[in-house]
Amino acid sequence: MIKERLFTPGPVPLPPQVIKALGQQIIHHRTPEFTNIFLQTREKLQKLFNTQRDVLMFASSGTGAMEASIVNFFNEGDKVLVINAGKFGERWRDLGNTFGLNVIDYQIQWGKTYDKEELKKIIEKNPDIKGILVQHSETSTATVHDLKFLAQVSNSLEDCLLVVDGITSVGVYKVYPEEIGVDILITGSQKALMLPPGLSVLYYSEKAEKRLESSKLPKYYFSVKAESKKQAKGQTAYTPAINLIVALNESLDLILNEGLDNLEKRHHILAEMTRQGLQEIGLKLLSESPSNSATAVFTPESLDADVFRKELLKIGIRVAGGQDHLKGKIFRVAHMGYFDYLDIIEVIAAVEITLNKMGYKVELGKGVRKAQEVYLNNI
Helix, strand or coil, X not given: CCCCEECCCCCCCCCHHHHHHHCCCCCCCCCHHHHHHHHHHHHHHHHHHXXXXXXXXECCCHHHHHHHHHHCCCCCCCEEEEXXXXXXXXXXXXXXXXXXXXXXXXXXXXXXXXXXXXXXXXXXXXXXXXXXXXXXXXXXXXXXXXXXHHHHHHHHCCCCEEEEECCCCECCECCCHHHHCCCEEEEECCCCCCCCCCCXXXXXXXXXXXXXXXXXXXXXXXXXXXXXXXXXXXXXXXXXXXXXXXXXXXXXXXXXXXXXXXXXXXXXXXXXXXXXXXXXXXXXXXXXXXXXXXXXXXCXXXXXXXXXXXXXXXXXXXXXXXXXXXXXCEEEEECCCCCCHHHHHHHHHHHHHHHHHCCCCCCCCHHHXXXXXXXXXXX
16 A cells, blocks of 8 residues: 655645545535634635735636636736746736737746846836736746835836736745735635635735726626625625635634744745755756745656656655646646645655666665755754
8 A cells, every 4th residue: 555645736735624624514605604704714814915905715726816817907908017937927828818908928938037127128118017917936837936026116117016826825925915015916725725726815905906996807707896895794796615715714723823934934944955855866956946835856867757756656755747848857846835844854755766766876865864954954
């Protein structure tokens, strides 16, 4: 018997408290009992985002909240700048094009972040930009983008919203939109919030709220105005993801009880253990600006990454592969949410074993030792 251990960047492992909440008998959503749970969860999300403003929940994947960010706050023909540095940057581009926005597609090599000088040049040529759309943490490349500089740029323009996909950063970093200058921030349940897929979250600023009346793009299910009115009273415009919200109430307790400073530090240490441990055995990282949510790593040229992943799974470790042109070249190891330090020791040991089994000789324990040293130097 082999026990499978999940190290994919979504879905991630579930804490026992979440599993227990998900296993309860379902309750009806149009009841005082659900309303109470909903309002508790909403208040905890506000603490996570460090805001008193609306934080809305949709029964959808994170892409649903991405769509809501477009159709509620923009109009056909609006010019938007997309920071396109991976698979999910492409999704911002595609959503913008789908709804008739004038998309400036700033394409960046996968694994790199934006160049500040190049960004300034784009802005100088397009001072009428209505939005900057970006992933805080690009999951496909495990790359983090600096939000503070983008917020400065956005705020320097007459009427521009900074729209951030925080699906693999909220719950890893302290992402306080009002402190940073983010106008729309979204996230999803299956990442650092430690839930199954199916729930998305959207925050919008006072500046963004002014766009709600003027946006004429078609919207029905993802109407922010409709949901804001209902959710303030502890209900939703349409049938909610009842058990996911009950479970989110529990997972937010875990996050807030750990404390966001401690949470951010833990994720930083987990990421450094992973990165340095894998580099110690000769593996190369994809990202030049690596995220603390996941690590993307090239396999040696002699090894196909997807074959390597299958061999890794034979000893119980499931990691994610590369997408598009990176398929067969990289694997991705998650360390967001319900992970601790010994989980990282485990995955690095498994990588060492599997490399040796496949004929790529590395010193057993070398990467593990490096990860242990990183842990001891940072606790």
